[in-house]
Amino acid sequence: xxxxxxxxxxxxxxxxxxxxxxxxxxxxxxxxxxxxxxxxxxxxxxxxxxxxxxxxxxxxxxxxxxxxxxxxxxxxxxxxxxxxxxxxxxxxxxxxxxxxxxxxxxxxxxxxxxxxxxxxxxxxxxxxxxxxxxxxxxxxxxxxxxxxxxxxxxxxxxxxxxxxxxxxxxxxxx
Ligand code: AMP
Numbered sequence: 504x505x506x507x508x509x510x511x512x513x514x515x516x517x518x519x520x521x522x523x524x525x526x527x528x529x530x531x532x533x534x535x536x537x538x539x540x541x542x543x544x545x546x547x548x549x550x551x552x553x554x555x556x557x558x559x560x561x562x563x564x565x566x567x568x569x570x571x572x573x574x575x576x577x578x579x580x581x582x583x584x585x586x587x588x589x590x591x592x593x594x595x596x597x598x599x600x601x602x603x604x605x606x607x608x609x610x611x612x613x614x615x616x617x618x619x620x621x622x623x624x625x626x627x628x629x630x631x632x633x634x635x636x637x638x639x640x641x642x643x644x645x646x647x648x649x650x651x652x653x654x655x656x657x658x659x660x661x662x663x664x665x666x667x668x669x670x671x672x673x674x675x676x677x
């Protein structure tokens with residue numbers, strides 16, 4: 504039987520000591536595992552009236568793109584500050600020891616439409632929370648959040664409440 508866990512590379516002490524990094528390049532390197540992820544996303548959301556998908560730079564783009572192609576919907580890239588050339592909406596948020604900032608082209612946010620917000624992995628939920636707020640500021644609805652991998656022990660549910668969150672696999676300890 505197919506088990507997605509077999510395709511996720513676990514790298515201890517990356518990017519720093521004490522962090523177990525769940526790497527999805529090993530999913531990308533397996534057409535079986537990648538197809539499993541895209542087929543699952545498509546199956547979960549195909550009847551949920553999703554009108555666009557927003558994804559976080561850079562790994563989020565890889566899963567959002569084939570999904571958008573399958574559903575025939577637009578992709579809204581959410582990028583690190585300074586990468587998008589047009590007029591943007593932006594949001595600063597706290598990381599463990601620093602601040603980060605993400606941006607979206609305001610013209611690309613579909614006003615009044617149902618946007619699925621995605622990333623490859625949901626850890627603290629801080630990045631998705633900031634992304635959700637700029638999408639809503641731009642006039643979109645964010646009815647659901649999706650990640651391939653979830654780390655619920657980092658309490659992302661609380662940060663992302665009340666938006667429903669779906670993941671394909673969860674890990675429950677560090
Ligand atoms: P978050 O804490 O949810 O804002 O996560 C920020 C970003 O860091 C996400 O895009 C994740 O892909 C990445 N990330 C955080 N923790 C991990 C981890 N343990 N393994 C792999 N990626 C991670």
